[in-house]
Amino acid sequence: ELKVEQNPLFLSMQEGKNYTIYCNYSTTSDRLYWYRQDPGKSLESLFVLLSNGAVKQEGRLMASLDTKARLSTLHITAAVHDLSATYFCAVAPGYSSASKIIFGSGTRLSIRP
Amino acid sequence: SQTIHQWPATLVQPVGSPLSLECTVEGTSNPNLYWYRQAAGRGLQLLFYSVGIGQISSEVPQNLSASRPQDRQFILSSKKLLLSDSGFYLCAWSAGPGGGYTFGSGTRLTVV
Structure with missing residues (x-):
């Protein structure tokens, strides 16, 4: 059974800082x-x-996928309140x-x- | 362009009453359709999905049921609501593998 885990569950950060949200999953997948x-x-x-190695960016958000590690990240650059x-x-x-x-x-x- | 409609937006129902939530999609044919439920402050739980008329896959055993009487219509029902059925119900559609999943605006159900 597929399990999807995100961390952290809560994140409080200051404007202007960078941070990353992690998404791990338990079984093979090629779509996230x-x-x-x-x-x-x-x-x-x-x-x-x-696909493995896919990277997409929109504004201050960038997402990537590593299917071998079963991991995706959502990176926030220079965070703003919005x-x-x-x-x-x-x-x-x-x-x-x-x-x-x-x-x-x-x-x-x-x-x- | 494709649009997804869900209604009603808000619903307050007594325990033991029936439920019918409707979802329709416009601008596409043979969509995959989904019902998710979100409890307050929680993640999304997949309840049902359908890949065609009359084809329903149930993910979680419970007192809810789903039907797809027409290609672009998906209905979530219950004969007798429980307090635990309260939540935010979201309908979604996708064009198939590799496509995105687009969500409706949701129905907030409170069972009292």
Whole structure:
């Protein structure tokens, strides 16, 4: 059974600092997703990573995937308050024929001035 | 472009009452459809998914059920709600392997 673990679960950081959120998963996969959720809202897609070594960047966020290590990272550069939210990774079990994705517990990010 | 609709946005129901949540997708054909539940302050739990009309896969045994009567319609139901059914219910769709998963705006259900 696929298990997806994120850490840290909570992160409080100052504006301007850099930090990384980690997403580990337990079985083979070649598809990993990152989402953002604001309080009381639905999920917004950030990145779709489809191969080993994939790296995608959008603004101050950069995501990467290492399928051999079963690890994805979401790196935040020079954080700003607007990035405060809960971030989820999700993994599709097995290879590309899988239809479902399983979510990690989420990382609640709070960025203070 | 594709859009996903979910309603109602908020629902307060008494214990033992029935439930019907509806999700529809526009602008695509034969989508994969999903129901997730999120308890307060928690992650997302996959409840059901469907790869075609009448095809439902259940992930978690419980008193909920799902149906897909039409290609772009996915319904979550219960005959008798429990307090533990409270949560934020999210519908999602994907075009298939390799594609992204797009979520609806969600239904916040409170069972009292």
